[in-house]
Amino acid sequence: xxxxxxxxxxxxxxxxCLLALTLSAFSLALYAAxxxxxxxxxxxxxxxxxxxxxxxxxxxxxxxxxAIGRVTGFSTRLIDPTGRVLGASGLLLDAPLDQAALDxxxxxxxxxxxxxLAGNQRVRVYAYPVQHDGRATGYVExxxxxxxxxxxxxxxxxxxxxxxxxxxxLAGFGGWFIADRAxxxxxxxxxxxxxxxEQDLHRRLNLDLPDDEVGRLARxxxxxxxxxxxxxxxxxxxxxDASHELRTPLTVIKTNIGVTLNRPRSAKQYEAAxxxxxxxxxxxxxxxxxxxxxxxxxxxxxxxxxxxxxxDLKALAEGVAAELQPxxxxxxxxxxxxxxxxxxxxxxxxxxxxxxFNLVENAIKYTLQGGVTIDVxxxxxxxxxxxxxxxxxxxxxxxxxxxxxERFYRVDAARSRExxxxxxGLAIAHSLVxxxxxxxxxxxxxxxxxxxxxxxxxxx
Numbered sequence: 001x002x003x004x005x006x007x008x009x010x011x012x013x014x015x016x017c018l019l020a021l022t023l024s025a026f027s028l029a030l031y032a033a034x035x036x037x038x039x040x041x042x043x044x045x046x047x048x049x050x051x052x053x054x055x056x057x058x059x060x061x062x063x064x065x066x067a068i069g070r071v072t073g074f075s076t077r078l079i080d081p082t083g084r085v086l087g088a089s090g091l092l093l094d095a096p097l098d099q100a101a102l103d104x105x106x107x108x109x110x111x112x113x114x115x116x117l118a119g120n121q122r123v124r125v126y127a128y129p130v131q132h133d134g135r136a137t138g139y140v141e142x143x144x145x146x147x148x149x150x151x152x153x154x155x156x157x158x159x160x161x162x163x164x165x166x167x168x169x170l171a172g173f174g175g176w177f178i179a180d181r182a183x184x185x186x187x188x189x190x191x192x193x194x195x196x197x198e199q200d201l202h203r204r205l206n207l208d209l210p211d212d213e214v215g216r217l218a219r220x221x222x223x224x225x226x227x228x229x230x231x232x233x234x235x236x237x238x239x240x241d242a243s244h245e246l247r248t249p250l251t252v253i254k255t256n257i258g259v260t261l262n263r264p265r266s267a268k269q270y271e272a273a274x275x276x277x278x279x280x281x282x283x284x285x286x287x288x289x290x291x292x293x294x295x296x297x298x299x300x301x302x303x304x305x306x307x308x309x310x311x312d313l314k315a316l317a318e319g320v321a322a323e324l325q326p327x328x329x330x331x332x333x334x335x336x337x338x339x340x341x342x343x344x345x346x347x348x349x350x351x352x353x354x355x356x357f358n359l360v361e362n363a364i365k366y367t368l369q370g371g372v373t374i375d376v377x378x379x380x381x382x383x384x385x386x387x388x389x390x391x392x393x394x395x396x397x398x399x400x401x402x403x404x405x406e407r408f409y410r411v412d413a414a415r416s417r418e419x420x421x422x423x424x425g426l427a428i429a430h431s432l433v434x435x436x437x438x439x440x441x442x443x444x445x446x447x448x449x450x451x452x453x454x455x456x457x458x459x460x
Contacts, residue, residue: 008179015175020168027160034156035438038149041122043112046126049142052157075123091123091143093422101127102139114146118372122146150313184429185214225319238407242291249280249287256280290424293354293431310459311349313385314339320356328364334371335364343376343385351432352456356387358425359452363391370449378458387454396444404442405430 005013043345075090083099095115105111105127115123125143189205196203204222260273321337328335345352356374363372370392377386396404403409407427433440438456 006182008176011182012050012172012175015179015222016172016195019171020164023164024170027069027164031153031156031160035153037237038152042124042144042146042149043126043305046074046112046124046142046144047110049076049126058177075143077143078138079141080138086138091117091121091145092125092141094118095123095143100126104128105129105139115143115247122150167252182214185209185218189214189218193221196225198232201225201232212455234406242408246284246287249284251279252280287424293428309346309349311345311346311352313352313376313387313456314341315354316349316353317374320353321374322362323357324360324364327361328372331364331367332369333364333367335360335374336371337374339374339376343378344362345385345436345456346459347436347456352436355429355454356389358429359389359454362425363389363393363450363452367391367393367449383458384455385458387456388451388455390449390451392449395448396442396448396450398447401442401444405440 032136040144075088075092077088077092077095078086078099079102080086083097084101085097095117098113098115101111101113106129109129111127113125113127115125117123122145124141124146125141127139127141128139129139185207188207192203192205204225205218206222207215207218209218255275256277260270265273317339318337321335325335360372360374372392373390375386375388375390377388378384400409405426407424409427430440433454433456436456438454440455441453442450443453444450
């Protein structure tokens with residue numbers, strides 16, 4: 001299996017590589033600059049050294065030797081135009097004569113060269129052509145040993161060769177320590193996250209961290225845990241409620257079948273039992289259909305809904321009102337639809353029909369007298385269409401309003417079952433409206449009726 005380095009190791013290695021490149025470049029630049037400066041100073045000293053010598057041929061040989069002796073700190077050599085050495089001292093006594101260097105000195109008005117003598121001793125030599133009264137009188141060579149300069153540069157190189165690895169070693173330990181300190185909060189997050197299971201999603205990290213990358217990570221993780229906890233709790237409630245809702249009709253069916261088969265019955269009794277079973281099966285079918293619809297719409301975004309079809313909410317609301325008019329009349333209620341002008345949105349007509357049908361049917365079921373009104377009009381917000389379903393029912397207490405769109409939530413469980421509801425109508429409406437990029441809100445007071453307001457984006 002391929003072994004991968006930890007983040008701490010990778011951070012330390014990257015830190016060391018960058019530091020090594022920086023120190024290497026600095027060391028090379030320092031060595032090159034100091035070397036250039038040392039040799040430049042030597043060349044300047046050699047250039048000044050020729051000032052103490054008189055041109056060869058202008059004095060006697062004794063005077064020439066005395067002139068050579070007066071130049072201190074350098075080795076000197078005087079050469080006539082023919083290449084004959086007139087006098088020499090120090091290192092240049094045994095140095096070979098380089099005619100090519102003299103020719104370069106003649107053409108370039110001076111030439112610097114490095115000569116290696118016996119015993120690998122390096123010498124810097126400066127050759128300079130001399131003229132007197134307009135004629136060439138020969139050459140002057142001045143030399144100095146490079147031993148001191150080479151020793152200085154070797155010492156510098158040795159210091160750098162020791163200092164750079166030592167610095168990298170210290171930096172490696174320091175980088176490891178810094179990386180460990182920087183990643184320690186992440187280790188704490190990892191350990192606490194590993195200790196959290198589905199049974200204790202209520203736990204939080206609650207780390208006291210600054211507002212940096214790690215701090216934001218910890219807070220984001222806490223927020224994610226909160227969302228997961230809320231979703232898990234909703235899932236548990238939904239599972240329990242769905243199991244209860246499915247168990248009730250199944251229990252009724254099982255009981256009816258058992259009672260009917262317990263002893264012989266008349267044809268009417270069998271028919272009554274079958275009718276009751278059929279009603280419970282219809283309830284099961286509606287509940288199953290509602291659950292499947294909620295499962296399909298869970299997590300749907302506005303982009304996931306087919307919004308290519310134009311929908312006239314005026315016509316749709318009037319159609320829903322016509323469908324539910326018999327139900328309203330059977331309860332002695334009035335049902336009015338106010339839609340003064342066409343209101344066009346884009347979406348799935350069947351889903352929007354289901355939203356309006358659920359809202360209006362729900363309002364009719366729980367209104368004992370008076371009537372239900374459907375209003376379709378542009379909303380106050382830009383490019384929004386509003387559908388408002390109002391009833392004259394008993395209203396809903398304020399403590400129930402935040403939970404009205406939760407699945408299987410009933411303000412009055414007994415009345416809801418009597419009305420044949422599954423407790424999913426408003427939850428389905430909320431899910432479908434959200435999937436279309438809209439919002440649904442409720443306004444109600446006890447004894448004042450209820451108003452459900454749906455806002456949907458108008459068509460472009």
